[in-house]
Amino acid sequence: MARVKLTDVKKVYDNNVVAVHDFNLDIADKEFIVFVGPSGCGKSTTLRMVAGLEEISSGTVEIDGVVVNDLQPKDRDISMVFQNYALYPHLTVFENIAFPLRLQKVPQEEVFKKVTEVSEILGITEYLNRKPRALSGGQRQRVAIGRAMVRNPKVFLMDEPLSNLDAKLRNQMRAEIILLRKRIDTTFIYVTHDQTEAMTLGDRIVIMKDGYIQQVGTPDEVFDQPKNLFVAEFIGAPKMNTFRTNLIKENGEYYVTPFGSKLLVDGLKGEELKKRKIEPQEVILGVRPEHMVLGKDADNDIDAKILVNEMMGSELHLHVVTNDNTELIVRVPTVDLSHEERAKLTSGNEFHITFKGNVMNFFDVESEENLLN
Ligand SMILES: Nc1ncnc2c1ncn2[C@@H]1O[C@H](COP(=O)(O)OP(=O)(O)O)[C@@H](O)[C@H]1O
Ligand SMILES: [Mg+2]
Structure with a gap:
Protein backbone atom coordinates (compact mmCIF):
# COMPACT_ATOMS: atom_id res chain seq x y z
CA MET A 1 0.00 0.00 0.00
CA ILE A 235 0.70 17.68 -25.38
CA GLY A 236 0.80 16.10 -28.83
CA ALA A 237 3.44 16.10 -31.55
CA PRO A 238 3.66 17.86 -33.89
CA LYS A 239 2.04 20.49 -31.73
CA MET A 240 -1.53 21.68 -32.09
CA ASN A 241 -2.09 24.41 -34.69
CA THR A 242 -3.46 27.51 -32.99
CA PHE A 243 -4.60 30.78 -34.53
CA ARG A 244 -6.98 33.63 -33.85
CA THR A 245 -10.33 33.61 -35.56
CA ASN A 246 -13.94 34.55 -34.98
CA LEU A 247 -16.57 32.31 -33.50
CA ILE A 248 -19.87 33.47 -34.99
CA LYS A 249 -23.48 32.35 -34.71
CA GLU A 250 -25.96 32.24 -37.59
CA ASN A 251 -29.45 30.74 -37.51
CA GLY A 252 -28.63 28.99 -34.28
CA GLU A 253 -25.42 27.37 -35.58
CA TYR A 254 -21.86 28.25 -34.65
CA TYR A 255 -19.17 28.77 -37.27
CA VAL A 256 -15.51 29.72 -37.27
CA THR A 257 -14.08 31.91 -39.97
CA PRO A 258 -10.34 31.30 -40.29
CA PHE A 259 -8.44 32.54 -43.37
CA GLY A 260 -11.49 33.83 -45.18
CA SER A 261 -13.39 30.55 -44.93
CA LYS A 262 -16.46 29.62 -42.91
CA LEU A 263 -16.51 26.26 -41.18
CA LEU A 264 -19.50 24.82 -39.34
CA VAL A 265 -18.90 23.77 -35.76
CA ASP A 266 -20.79 20.51 -35.96
CA GLY A 267 -20.81 17.44 -33.72
CA LEU A 268 -20.37 17.42 -29.97
CA LYS A 269 -18.43 20.69 -29.86
CA GLY A 270 -21.28 22.51 -31.59
CA GLU A 271 -23.75 20.98 -29.14
CA GLU A 272 -21.63 22.07 -26.17
CA LEU A 273 -21.32 25.65 -27.43
CA LYS A 274 -25.10 25.80 -27.80
CA LYS A 275 -25.79 24.20 -24.44
CA ARG A 276 -23.52 26.67 -22.68
CA LYS A 277 -24.77 29.60 -24.74
CA ILE A 278 -21.21 30.71 -25.50
CA GLU A 279 -21.15 34.30 -26.72
CA PRO A 280 -19.88 34.78 -30.28
CA GLN A 281 -16.40 36.24 -29.89
CA GLU A 282 -12.87 36.28 -31.12
CA VAL A 283 -11.20 33.02 -30.05
CA ILE A 284 -7.94 31.15 -30.33
CA LEU A 285 -8.85 28.10 -32.36
CA GLY A 286 -6.78 24.95 -31.89
CA VAL A 287 -6.75 22.03 -34.32
CA ARG A 288 -4.28 19.16 -34.16
CA PRO A 289 -2.21 18.39 -37.29
CA GLU A 290 -3.74 14.91 -37.54
CA HIS A 291 -7.23 16.39 -37.52
CA MET A 292 -6.73 18.54 -40.60
CA VAL A 293 -7.63 16.67 -43.75
CA LEU A 294 -6.69 17.26 -47.35
CA GLY A 295 -9.19 17.99 -50.05
CA LYS A 296 -12.27 19.94 -50.86
CA ASP A 297 -15.19 19.88 -48.51
CA ALA A 298 -18.84 20.42 -49.35
CA ASP A 299 -19.26 23.03 -46.61
CA ASN A 300 -16.06 24.95 -46.88
CA ASP A 301 -12.33 24.60 -46.81
CA ILE A 302 -9.09 26.52 -46.49
CA ASP A 303 -6.59 27.30 -49.25
CA ALA A 304 -3.06 26.40 -48.33
CA LYS A 305 0.32 26.31 -49.99
CA ILE A 306 2.99 23.78 -49.10
CA LEU A 307 6.21 25.16 -47.69
CA VAL A 308 7.91 21.92 -46.72
CA ASN A 309 6.94 18.28 -46.96
CA GLU A 310 8.64 16.23 -44.27
CA MET A 311 8.52 12.54 -45.08
CA MET A 312 8.38 10.67 -41.76
CA GLY A 313 7.81 7.19 -43.19
CA SER A 314 4.33 6.26 -42.11
CA GLU A 315 3.18 9.86 -42.39
CA LEU A 316 3.93 13.19 -44.00
CA HIS A 317 4.22 16.40 -42.03
CA LEU A 318 3.15 19.14 -44.40
CA HIS A 319 4.19 22.62 -43.31
CA VAL A 320 1.74 24.85 -45.10
CA VAL A 321 0.96 28.52 -45.23
CA THR A 322 -2.51 30.04 -45.53
CA ASN A 323 -3.55 33.11 -47.53
CA ASP A 324 -2.79 35.37 -44.55
CA ASN A 325 0.64 33.79 -43.97
CA THR A 326 -0.28 31.69 -40.97
CA GLU A 327 1.84 28.56 -40.80
CA LEU A 328 0.11 25.28 -40.06
CA ILE A 329 1.20 21.67 -39.88
CA VAL A 330 -0.94 18.97 -41.46
CA ARG A 331 -0.22 15.34 -40.70
CA VAL A 332 -1.09 12.94 -43.52
CA PRO A 333 -0.88 9.14 -43.21
CA THR A 334 1.05 7.88 -46.24
CA VAL A 335 -0.87 4.61 -46.37
CA ASP A 336 -3.93 6.34 -47.85
CA LEU A 337 -2.06 8.17 -50.58
CA SER A 338 -1.62 7.07 -54.17
CA HIS A 339 1.67 7.83 -55.94
CA GLU A 340 -0.01 10.60 -57.93
CA GLU A 341 -1.43 12.21 -54.81
CA ARG A 342 1.89 12.03 -53.08
CA ALA A 343 3.69 13.58 -56.04
CA LYS A 344 1.39 16.60 -55.82
CA LEU A 345 2.26 17.27 -52.20
CA THR A 346 5.45 19.12 -52.97
CA SER A 347 6.73 22.50 -51.97
CA GLY A 348 4.96 25.40 -53.69
CA ASN A 349 1.83 23.44 -54.65
CA GLU A 350 -1.56 24.63 -53.51
CA PHE A 351 -4.37 22.53 -52.12
CA HIS A 352 -7.26 22.62 -49.68
CA ILE A 353 -7.59 21.55 -46.09
CA THR A 354 -10.59 21.29 -43.87
CA PHE A 355 -11.59 20.04 -40.42
CA LYS A 356 -14.70 19.08 -38.54
CA GLY A 357 -16.27 20.76 -35.54
CA ASN A 358 -15.54 17.93 -33.15
CA VAL A 359 -11.77 18.43 -33.49
CA MET A 360 -11.89 22.16 -32.78
CA ASN A 361 -10.65 23.58 -29.47
CA PHE A 362 -11.67 27.08 -28.45
CA PHE A 363 -9.56 29.20 -26.11
CA ASP A 364 -10.29 32.59 -24.59
CA VAL A 365 -7.99 35.19 -26.18
CA GLU A 366 -7.24 36.81 -22.80
CA SER A 367 -7.09 34.02 -20.23
CA GLU A 368 -6.16 31.29 -22.74
CA GLU A 369 -8.53 28.96 -20.85
CA ASN A 370 -10.58 26.42 -22.82
CA LEU A 371 -14.03 27.95 -23.41
CA LEU A 372 -15.62 24.54 -22.78
CA ASN A 373 -13.96 23.83 -19.40
N1 LIG B 1 18.85 24.58 -5.10
C1 LIG B 1 18.18 25.56 -5.72
N2 LIG B 1 18.30 26.85 -5.32
C2 LIG B 1 17.61 27.83 -5.90
N3 LIG B 1 16.76 27.66 -6.94
C3 LIG B 1 16.61 26.40 -7.39
C4 LIG B 1 17.30 25.29 -6.81
N4 LIG B 1 16.92 24.17 -7.48
C5 LIG B 1 16.05 24.56 -8.42
N5 LIG B 1 15.85 25.89 -8.38
C6 LIG B 1 14.93 26.67 -9.24
O1 LIG B 1 13.62 26.19 -9.03
C7 LIG B 1 12.91 26.13 -10.24
C8 LIG B 1 12.42 24.71 -10.49
O2 LIG B 1 13.52 23.88 -10.70
P1 LIG B 1 13.38 22.31 -10.91
O3 LIG B 1 12.48 21.74 -9.89
O4 LIG B 1 14.76 21.75 -10.99
O5 LIG B 1 12.68 22.24 -12.34
P2 LIG B 1 12.52 21.04 -13.38
O6 LIG B 1 12.92 19.78 -12.70
O7 LIG B 1 11.08 21.09 -13.77
O8 LIG B 1 13.40 21.36 -14.55
C9 LIG B 1 13.84 26.66 -11.31
O9 LIG B 1 13.56 28.02 -11.47
C10 LIG B 1 15.19 26.46 -10.71
O10 LIG B 1 16.12 27.40 -11.19
MG1 LIG C 1 14.45 18.40 -13.23
Whole structure:
Protein backbone atom coordinates (compact mmCIF):
# COMPACT_ATOMS: atom_id res chain seq x y z
CA MET A 1 0.00 0.00 0.00
CA ALA A 2 1.23 3.45 -0.81
CA ARG A 3 -1.02 6.35 -1.30
CA VAL A 4 0.86 9.63 -1.65
CA LYS A 5 -0.91 12.86 -0.93
CA LEU A 6 0.44 16.36 -1.41
CA THR A 7 -1.54 19.19 0.15
CA ASP A 8 -0.77 22.86 -0.56
CA VAL A 9 2.89 22.00 -1.02
CA LYS A 10 5.10 24.99 -1.66
CA LYS A 11 8.82 25.39 -2.16
CA VAL A 12 10.66 28.65 -1.74
CA TYR A 13 14.41 28.40 -2.23
CA ASP A 14 16.85 30.53 -0.23
CA ASN A 15 17.16 32.99 -3.11
CA ASN A 16 13.36 33.57 -2.82
CA VAL A 17 12.67 31.62 -5.99
CA VAL A 18 9.22 30.08 -5.57
CA ALA A 19 9.79 26.81 -7.42
CA VAL A 20 6.47 25.16 -6.54
CA HIS A 21 3.15 26.83 -5.67
CA ASP A 22 0.17 25.22 -3.92
CA PHE A 23 0.71 21.74 -5.26
CA ASN A 24 -2.29 19.51 -4.52
CA LEU A 25 -2.39 15.92 -5.68
CA ASP A 26 -3.77 12.66 -4.36
CA ILE A 27 -1.90 9.69 -5.84
CA ALA A 28 -3.65 6.33 -5.50
CA ASP A 29 -1.95 3.13 -4.42
CA LYS A 30 -0.13 1.54 -7.39
CA GLU A 31 -0.85 4.49 -9.63
CA PHE A 32 1.75 5.57 -12.21
CA ILE A 33 1.85 9.37 -12.08
CA VAL A 34 3.95 11.47 -14.44
CA PHE A 35 5.02 15.06 -13.78
CA VAL A 36 5.69 16.72 -17.10
CA GLY A 37 6.55 20.25 -18.17
CA PRO A 38 9.35 22.37 -19.59
CA SER A 39 12.70 22.68 -17.88
CA GLY A 40 12.53 24.73 -14.67
CA CYS A 41 8.81 24.24 -14.02
CA GLY A 42 9.38 22.58 -10.62
CA LYS A 43 9.13 18.85 -11.42
CA SER A 44 12.36 17.76 -9.74
CA THR A 45 11.78 20.04 -6.76
CA THR A 46 8.37 18.45 -6.17
CA LEU A 47 9.77 14.94 -6.53
CA ARG A 48 12.65 15.73 -4.19
CA MET A 49 10.22 17.00 -1.56
CA VAL A 50 8.39 13.65 -1.75
CA ALA A 51 11.74 11.87 -1.45
CA GLY A 52 12.84 13.98 1.50
CA LEU A 53 15.84 15.39 -0.35
CA GLU A 54 14.43 18.91 -0.26
CA GLU A 55 12.80 20.69 2.64
CA ILE A 56 9.09 21.47 2.23
CA SER A 57 8.51 25.22 2.77
CA SER A 58 4.82 24.79 3.56
CA GLY A 59 2.08 22.22 3.11
CA THR A 60 2.23 18.48 3.75
CA VAL A 61 3.34 15.31 2.06
CA GLU A 62 1.62 12.17 3.33
CA ILE A 63 2.47 8.57 2.57
CA ASP A 64 -0.33 6.21 3.56
CA GLY A 65 -1.88 8.84 5.77
CA VAL A 66 1.31 9.67 7.66
CA VAL A 67 2.78 13.13 7.28
CA VAL A 68 6.41 12.58 6.27
CA ASN A 69 7.59 16.21 6.14
CA ASP A 70 10.07 15.63 8.94
CA LEU A 71 11.07 12.05 8.10
CA GLN A 72 14.54 11.33 6.75
CA PRO A 73 14.65 10.00 3.16
CA LYS A 74 15.73 6.57 4.41
CA ASP A 75 12.67 6.36 6.66
CA ARG A 76 10.15 7.11 3.92
CA ASP A 77 10.27 3.71 2.19
CA ILE A 78 10.89 5.17 -1.23
CA SER A 79 13.51 4.60 -3.92
CA MET A 80 14.70 7.10 -6.46
CA VAL A 81 16.33 6.71 -9.87
CA PHE A 82 18.13 9.70 -11.34
CA GLN A 83 18.99 10.78 -14.84
CA ASN A 84 22.71 10.27 -14.36
CA TYR A 85 22.48 6.75 -12.88
CA ALA A 86 24.87 7.55 -9.98
CA LEU A 87 26.48 4.09 -9.94
CA TYR A 88 29.60 3.32 -7.92
CA PRO A 89 32.38 2.84 -10.50
CA HIS A 90 34.56 0.64 -8.28
CA LEU A 91 31.77 -1.84 -7.48
CA THR A 92 30.51 -4.63 -9.72
CA VAL A 93 26.99 -4.55 -11.08
CA PHE A 94 26.06 -7.13 -8.43
CA GLU A 95 27.38 -4.97 -5.61
CA ASN A 96 25.85 -1.81 -7.05
CA ILE A 97 22.44 -3.45 -6.97
CA ALA A 98 23.12 -5.02 -3.58
CA PHE A 99 24.27 -1.71 -2.08
CA PRO A 100 21.04 -0.69 -0.30
CA LEU A 101 20.74 -4.21 1.15
CA ARG A 102 24.33 -4.10 2.42
CA LEU A 103 23.51 -0.86 4.23
CA GLN A 104 20.59 -2.63 5.86
CA LYS A 105 22.89 -5.55 6.81
CA VAL A 106 20.68 -8.03 5.00
CA PRO A 107 22.07 -11.62 5.21
CA GLN A 108 24.19 -12.73 2.23
CA GLU A 109 21.80 -15.46 1.15
CA GLU A 110 18.92 -13.04 0.88
CA VAL A 111 21.07 -10.46 -0.91
CA PHE A 112 21.93 -13.09 -3.49
CA LYS A 113 18.30 -14.05 -3.92
CA LYS A 114 17.10 -10.47 -4.28
CA VAL A 115 19.83 -9.34 -6.66
CA THR A 116 19.27 -12.43 -8.82
CA GLU A 117 15.56 -11.76 -8.89
CA VAL A 118 15.78 -8.13 -10.00
CA SER A 119 18.56 -8.78 -12.50
CA GLU A 120 16.40 -11.43 -14.12
CA ILE A 121 13.51 -9.01 -14.38
CA LEU A 122 15.82 -6.41 -15.92
CA GLY A 123 17.72 -8.84 -18.14
CA ILE A 124 21.16 -8.02 -16.75
CA THR A 125 22.19 -11.35 -15.13
CA GLU A 126 25.09 -11.80 -17.56
CA TYR A 127 26.66 -8.50 -16.53
CA LEU A 128 26.62 -8.99 -12.77
CA ASN A 129 30.40 -9.31 -12.51
CA ARG A 130 31.19 -6.33 -14.70
CA LYS A 131 32.02 -2.83 -13.55
CA PRO A 132 29.68 -0.03 -14.70
CA ARG A 133 32.25 1.35 -17.17
CA ALA A 134 31.96 -1.88 -19.17
CA LEU A 135 28.25 -1.32 -19.74
CA SER A 136 26.26 0.68 -22.28
CA GLY A 137 24.08 3.61 -21.20
CA GLY A 138 20.93 1.51 -21.30
CA GLN A 139 22.53 -1.27 -19.26
CA ARG A 140 23.74 1.23 -16.67
CA GLN A 141 20.28 2.67 -16.35
CA ARG A 142 18.94 -0.84 -15.80
CA VAL A 143 21.43 -1.34 -12.99
CA ALA A 144 20.32 1.94 -11.41
CA ILE A 145 16.71 0.77 -11.64
CA GLY A 146 17.73 -2.58 -10.16
CA ARG A 147 19.34 -0.85 -7.22
CA ALA A 148 16.12 1.06 -6.62
CA MET A 149 14.04 -2.11 -6.92
CA VAL A 150 15.84 -4.41 -4.46
CA ARG A 151 14.40 -2.68 -1.46
CA ASN A 152 10.80 -3.24 -2.55
CA PRO A 153 10.01 0.40 -1.96
CA LYS A 154 6.46 1.54 -1.37
CA VAL A 155 7.00 4.39 -3.80
CA PHE A 156 9.27 4.45 -6.82
CA LEU A 157 10.50 7.89 -7.86
CA MET A 158 12.20 8.46 -11.20
CA ASP A 159 13.66 11.77 -12.34
CA GLU A 160 14.18 11.85 -16.12
CA PRO A 161 15.66 8.33 -16.08
CA LEU A 162 15.82 8.11 -19.87
CA SER A 163 17.07 11.58 -20.75
CA ASN A 164 20.69 10.53 -21.15
CA LEU A 165 19.90 7.76 -23.62
CA ASP A 166 19.83 8.06 -27.40
CA ALA A 167 16.43 8.08 -29.11
CA LYS A 168 16.32 4.41 -30.04
CA LEU A 169 17.36 3.20 -26.61
CA ARG A 170 14.94 5.62 -25.00
CA ASN A 171 12.02 4.07 -26.90
CA GLN A 172 13.16 0.61 -25.91
CA MET A 173 13.60 1.52 -22.23
CA ARG A 174 10.21 3.23 -22.23
CA ALA A 175 8.60 -0.03 -23.27
CA GLU A 176 10.63 -1.82 -20.60
CA ILE A 177 9.43 0.55 -17.91
CA ILE A 178 5.84 -0.25 -18.92
CA LEU A 179 6.61 -3.95 -18.46
CA LEU A 180 8.54 -3.31 -15.26
CA ARG A 181 5.62 -1.45 -13.84
CA LYS A 182 3.40 -4.48 -14.44
CA ARG A 183 5.86 -6.72 -12.64
CA ILE A 184 6.56 -4.55 -9.62
CA ASP A 185 3.20 -3.50 -8.46
CA THR A 186 3.92 -0.25 -6.67
CA THR A 187 3.27 3.46 -6.79
CA PHE A 188 5.39 5.35 -9.33
CA ILE A 189 6.09 9.05 -9.63
CA TYR A 190 7.95 9.69 -12.86
CA VAL A 191 9.38 13.03 -13.96
CA THR A 192 10.04 13.94 -17.59
CA HIS A 193 10.06 16.93 -19.92
CA ASP A 194 9.01 14.65 -22.78
CA GLN A 195 5.32 14.59 -23.54
CA THR A 196 5.59 11.26 -25.39
CA GLU A 197 7.00 9.60 -22.29
CA ALA A 198 4.27 11.18 -20.20
CA MET A 199 1.50 10.06 -22.54
CA THR A 200 2.77 6.50 -22.92
CA LEU A 201 3.67 5.82 -19.28
CA GLY A 202 1.21 7.73 -17.13
CA ASP A 203 -2.07 6.53 -15.68
CA ARG A 204 -2.46 10.21 -14.98
CA ILE A 205 -0.32 13.12 -16.06
CA VAL A 206 0.39 16.28 -14.09
CA ILE A 207 1.27 19.08 -16.49
CA MET A 208 3.27 21.87 -14.86
CA LYS A 209 4.39 25.34 -15.84
CA ASP A 210 6.25 27.95 -13.76
CA GLY A 211 5.68 25.99 -10.54
CA TYR A 212 1.92 25.69 -11.04
CA ILE A 213 -0.10 22.62 -11.98
CA GLN A 214 -1.90 23.35 -15.24
CA GLN A 215 -3.94 20.16 -15.50
CA VAL A 216 -4.13 16.71 -13.99
CA GLY A 217 -5.75 13.99 -16.05
CA THR A 218 -5.47 10.73 -17.93
CA PRO A 219 -3.59 10.85 -21.26
CA ASP A 220 -6.94 10.87 -23.07
CA GLU A 221 -8.30 13.72 -20.98
CA VAL A 222 -5.31 16.02 -21.40
CA PHE A 223 -5.20 15.27 -25.12
CA ASP A 224 -8.90 15.64 -25.84
CA GLN A 225 -9.84 18.31 -23.29
CA PRO A 226 -6.83 20.49 -22.63
CA LYS A 227 -7.72 22.99 -19.89
CA ASN A 228 -5.79 25.80 -21.49
CA LEU A 229 -3.67 26.79 -24.47
CA PHE A 230 -0.44 25.79 -22.75
CA VAL A 231 -1.57 22.20 -22.22
CA ALA A 232 -3.06 22.08 -25.71
CA GLU A 233 0.27 23.04 -27.28
CA PHE A 234 2.45 21.02 -24.91
CA ILE A 235 0.70 17.68 -25.38
CA GLY A 236 0.80 16.10 -28.83
CA ALA A 237 3.44 16.10 -31.55
CA PRO A 238 3.66 17.86 -33.89
CA LYS A 239 2.04 20.49 -31.73
CA MET A 240 -1.53 21.68 -32.09
CA ASN A 241 -2.09 24.41 -34.69
CA THR A 242 -3.46 27.51 -32.99
CA PHE A 243 -4.60 30.78 -34.53
CA ARG A 244 -6.98 33.63 -33.85
CA THR A 245 -10.33 33.61 -35.56
CA ASN A 246 -13.94 34.55 -34.98
CA LEU A 247 -16.57 32.31 -33.50
CA ILE A 248 -19.87 33.47 -34.99
CA LYS A 249 -23.48 32.35 -34.71
CA GLU A 250 -25.96 32.24 -37.59
CA ASN A 251 -29.45 30.74 -37.51
CA GLY A 252 -28.63 28.99 -34.28
CA GLU A 253 -25.42 27.37 -35.58
CA TYR A 254 -21.86 28.25 -34.65
CA TYR A 255 -19.17 28.77 -37.27
CA VAL A 256 -15.51 29.72 -37.27
CA THR A 257 -14.08 31.91 -39.97
CA PRO A 258 -10.34 31.30 -40.29
CA PHE A 259 -8.44 32.54 -43.37
CA GLY A 260 -11.49 33.83 -45.18
CA SER A 261 -13.39 30.55 -44.93
CA LYS A 262 -16.46 29.62 -42.91
CA LEU A 263 -16.51 26.26 -41.18
CA LEU A 264 -19.50 24.82 -39.34
CA VAL A 265 -18.90 23.77 -35.76
CA ASP A 266 -20.79 20.51 -35.96
CA GLY A 267 -20.81 17.44 -33.72
CA LEU A 268 -20.37 17.42 -29.97
CA LYS A 269 -18.43 20.69 -29.86
CA GLY A 270 -21.28 22.51 -31.59
CA GLU A 271 -23.75 20.98 -29.14
CA GLU A 272 -21.63 22.07 -26.17
CA LEU A 273 -21.32 25.65 -27.43
CA LYS A 274 -25.10 25.80 -27.80
CA LYS A 275 -25.79 24.20 -24.44
CA ARG A 276 -23.52 26.67 -22.68
CA LYS A 277 -24.77 29.60 -24.74
CA ILE A 278 -21.21 30.71 -25.50
CA GLU A 279 -21.15 34.30 -26.72
CA PRO A 280 -19.88 34.78 -30.28
CA GLN A 281 -16.40 36.24 -29.89
CA GLU A 282 -12.87 36.28 -31.12
CA VAL A 283 -11.20 33.02 -30.05
CA ILE A 284 -7.94 31.15 -30.33
CA LEU A 285 -8.85 28.10 -32.36
CA GLY A 286 -6.78 24.95 -31.89
CA VAL A 287 -6.75 22.03 -34.32
CA ARG A 288 -4.28 19.16 -34.16
CA PRO A 289 -2.21 18.39 -37.29
CA GLU A 290 -3.74 14.91 -37.54
CA HIS A 291 -7.23 16.39 -37.52
CA MET A 292 -6.73 18.54 -40.60
CA VAL A 293 -7.63 16.67 -43.75
CA LEU A 294 -6.69 17.26 -47.35
CA GLY A 295 -9.19 17.99 -50.05
CA LYS A 296 -12.27 19.94 -50.86
CA ASP A 297 -15.19 19.88 -48.51
CA ALA A 298 -18.84 20.42 -49.35
CA ASP A 299 -19.26 23.03 -46.61
CA ASN A 300 -16.06 24.95 -46.88
CA ASP A 301 -12.33 24.60 -46.81
CA ILE A 302 -9.09 26.52 -46.49
CA ASP A 303 -6.59 27.30 -49.25
CA ALA A 304 -3.06 26.40 -48.33
CA LYS A 305 0.32 26.31 -49.99
CA ILE A 306 2.99 23.78 -49.10
CA LEU A 307 6.21 25.16 -47.69
CA VAL A 308 7.91 21.92 -46.72
CA ASN A 309 6.94 18.28 -46.96
CA GLU A 310 8.64 16.23 -44.27
CA MET A 311 8.52 12.54 -45.08
CA MET A 312 8.38 10.67 -41.76
CA GLY A 313 7.81 7.19 -43.19
CA SER A 314 4.33 6.26 -42.11
CA GLU A 315 3.18 9.86 -42.39
CA LEU A 316 3.93 13.19 -44.00
CA HIS A 317 4.22 16.40 -42.03
CA LEU A 318 3.15 19.14 -44.40
CA HIS A 319 4.19 22.62 -43.31
CA VAL A 320 1.74 24.85 -45.10
CA VAL A 321 0.96 28.52 -45.23
CA THR A 322 -2.51 30.04 -45.53
CA ASN A 323 -3.55 33.11 -47.53
CA ASP A 324 -2.79 35.37 -44.55
CA ASN A 325 0.64 33.79 -43.97
CA THR A 326 -0.28 31.69 -40.97
CA GLU A 327 1.84 28.56 -40.80
CA LEU A 328 0.11 25.28 -40.06
CA ILE A 329 1.20 21.67 -39.88
CA VAL A 330 -0.94 18.97 -41.46
CA ARG A 331 -0.22 15.34 -40.70
CA VAL A 332 -1.09 12.94 -43.52
CA PRO A 333 -0.88 9.14 -43.21
CA THR A 334 1.05 7.88 -46.24
CA VAL A 335 -0.87 4.61 -46.37
CA ASP A 336 -3.93 6.34 -47.85
CA LEU A 337 -2.06 8.17 -50.58
CA SER A 338 -1.62 7.07 -54.17
CA HIS A 339 1.67 7.83 -55.94
CA GLU A 340 -0.01 10.60 -57.93
CA GLU A 341 -1.43 12.21 -54.81
CA ARG A 342 1.89 12.03 -53.08
CA ALA A 343 3.69 13.58 -56.04
CA LYS A 344 1.39 16.60 -55.82
CA LEU A 345 2.26 17.27 -52.20
CA THR A 346 5.45 19.12 -52.97
CA SER A 347 6.73 22.50 -51.97
CA GLY A 348 4.96 25.40 -53.69
CA ASN A 349 1.83 23.44 -54.65
CA GLU A 350 -1.56 24.63 -53.51
CA PHE A 351 -4.37 22.53 -52.12
CA HIS A 352 -7.26 22.62 -49.68
CA ILE A 353 -7.59 21.55 -46.09
CA THR A 354 -10.59 21.29 -43.87
CA PHE A 355 -11.59 20.04 -40.42
CA LYS A 356 -14.70 19.08 -38.54
CA GLY A 357 -16.27 20.76 -35.54
CA ASN A 358 -15.54 17.93 -33.15
CA VAL A 359 -11.77 18.43 -33.49
CA MET A 360 -11.89 22.16 -32.78
CA ASN A 361 -10.65 23.58 -29.47
CA PHE A 362 -11.67 27.08 -28.45
CA PHE A 363 -9.56 29.20 -26.11
CA ASP A 364 -10.29 32.59 -24.59
CA VAL A 365 -7.99 35.19 -26.18
CA GLU A 366 -7.24 36.81 -22.80
CA SER A 367 -7.09 34.02 -20.23
CA GLU A 368 -6.16 31.29 -22.74
CA GLU A 369 -8.53 28.96 -20.85
CA ASN A 370 -10.58 26.42 -22.82
CA LEU A 371 -14.03 27.95 -23.41
CA LEU A 372 -15.62 24.54 -22.78
CA ASN A 373 -13.96 23.83 -19.40
N1 LIG B 1 18.85 24.58 -5.10
C1 LIG B 1 18.18 25.56 -5.72
N2 LIG B 1 18.30 26.85 -5.32
C2 LIG B 1 17.61 27.83 -5.90
N3 LIG B 1 16.76 27.66 -6.94
C3 LIG B 1 16.61 26.40 -7.39
C4 LIG B 1 17.30 25.29 -6.81
N4 LIG B 1 16.92 24.17 -7.48
C5 LIG B 1 16.05 24.56 -8.42
N5 LIG B 1 15.85 25.89 -8.38
C6 LIG B 1 14.93 26.67 -9.24
O1 LIG B 1 13.62 26.19 -9.03
C7 LIG B 1 12.91 26.13 -10.24
C8 LIG B 1 12.42 24.71 -10.49
O2 LIG B 1 13.52 23.88 -10.70
P1 LIG B 1 13.38 22.31 -10.91
O3 LIG B 1 12.48 21.74 -9.89
O4 LIG B 1 14.76 21.75 -10.99
O5 LIG B 1 12.68 22.24 -12.34
P2 LIG B 1 12.52 21.04 -13.38
O6 LIG B 1 12.92 19.78 -12.70
O7 LIG B 1 11.08 21.09 -13.77
O8 LIG B 1 13.40 21.36 -14.55
C9 LIG B 1 13.84 26.66 -11.31
O9 LIG B 1 13.56 28.02 -11.47
C10 LIG B 1 15.19 26.46 -10.71
O10 LIG B 1 16.12 27.40 -11.19
MG1 LIG C 1 14.45 18.40 -13.23
